Amino acid sequence: MQQGFGQELKIQVKNKVRQRIITDNLIGGFHMANFKVVVSDPKEARAYQIDIKDAEANSLIGKSIGDVVDGGIFGLAGYKVQITGGCDGSGFVMKPDLPGPRRQRILTATGVGYAPKLPGQRRRKMMRGKEIAPDIVQVNAKVVEYGSKSIRALLGLETAEEAPAAE
Secondary structure (H helix, E strand, O other), X not given: OOOOHHHHHHHHHHHHHHHHHHHHHHHOOOOOOEEEEEXXXXXXXXXEEEEEEHHHXXXXXXXXXXXXXXXXXXXXXXXXXXXEEEEEOOOXXXXXXXXXXXXXXXXXXXXXXXXXXXXXXXXXXXXXXXXXXXXXXXXXEEEXXXXXXXXXXXXXXXXXXXXXXXX
């Protein structure tokens, strides 16, 4: 029997498994991301809920809290939108100063996701990192740069009587 034959076989099997996982993720064996995006408009003091899926949702994966993205992803052409937070399916909030996309139990005294009952009180809480991952359910965002049309018009929420008269 040749020396190292088993090692070569193990390497080939590992590469085949990795290749299969990668192709499954690309072809559709992997669950595509779906997000509910809550876009807040500071000028109107209103929030709009938009469901995005497939390619639009995948373009958000890897973005972090504080990143400014093109509003075209959400159907808001000409707008720039800043990601401000979100939560996963279990309700764990995203914390802006936690790196990465995973859940972590952190000791916190103030901030997102914890309000102490007594001054100086600290508690260990489960929170998510600031990076958007496929298991995030809701993404919160705010408008930072406005387009030519109103958000209501772009989302099809404006009726004929509410629309401004064209002269």
